[in-house]
Amino acid sequence: MKKKTLLCASLLALTFTLSGCESVYYSAMEKVGLHKRDILIDRVEETKESQQESQEEFQSALEGLTTLIDFKGGELQKTYDALNDDYQSSLKAANEVSTNIDKVEExxxxxxxxxxxELEQYKSASLKRQSSQKLAETKSQFSTLLRSMRNAESKMEPVLSSLNDNVLYLKHNLNAQAVSEIKGEFTNLKRDIQQLMNDMNESIAESNKFIKQMNSAS
Incomplete structure (x- = not known):
């Protein structure tokens, strides 16, 4: 039964994502038992997973560049092609992260x-006060999470720009001298990628914390 519900939800998600009508989408999800709270948890999980995938792609690009920097002869074109593939994969993964963060915030x-x-629907002042307090707490927790996500996201663009510069330079100057010339920027790029990894780890930890808090409050 659960699989059937998830399948229906996935089909509805595709339909209303294509139509771009989020309010209709949320209403449709509620009809199959998935409320905004559930969707938020799912989207935070998806964002976390896309960040982990992005980490892997950036790490692969760093390893590819390291291989190129340490190039000591052989088929340079093949090594360059692998690096370019790593850059393209990193770019795609980074775009997926940004898209997922936007969906989480939405x-x-x-x-x-x-x-x-819905606070205005309460007749009980006590229950209204408790719900209002819980809303404030949840918004505060989410604010911390979103800030962490956006911080990690902001570190991706400089890394992608630097990778692109190096890939472009090598594309038009594919020789041992060109490889030697980009060595000077390698240290900074390596540092930036490591910082990006650290920030993403912090964001992933915040995602796990938020998901746990949301589930425990259910």
């Missing part, structure tokens, strides 16, 4: 707006 805002509006 559903979170929808959830908080709905939650805030």
């Amino acid at each position: 559903v979170a805002n929808a959830l908080f707006d709905e939650w805030n509006e």
Whole structure:
């Protein structure tokens, strides 16, 4: 039964993603038992997974560049092609991360707006106060998570730009001298990728923490 529900949800997600109507999408999801809270948790999980994949791609690009820097003869074109493939894969993975973060922020805002509006439906002042407090806590927790995600995201563009510069330079100057000339930038790029890895690890940890908090409050 659960698999059937998830399949329906996936088909509806595709349909309404293509139509671009999020409000209709959320309503459709509720009809199959998936509320904004569930969608938020799923999207945070998806973003975490895309960050992990992005880490792997950036690490592969770093290893490819390291191989090129340490080049001591052989088929330089083949080594360059591998590096270019790593860059393209890193770019694709980074774009996926950004798209997922946007989706996380979108559903979170929808959830908080709905939650805030529904506070007015309470007749019990005590329950309304408790729900309002829980909303404030959840918004604060999410703010920490989103800030961590955006911080890691901001570190991707400089790394991608540097990788692109190196790939472009090698493309038009594919020889041992060109390889030697980009060695000076390698140290900085290696440092930037390591910082990106650290920031993504922090964001992934925040995602795990947020998912745990949301699930425990269910």
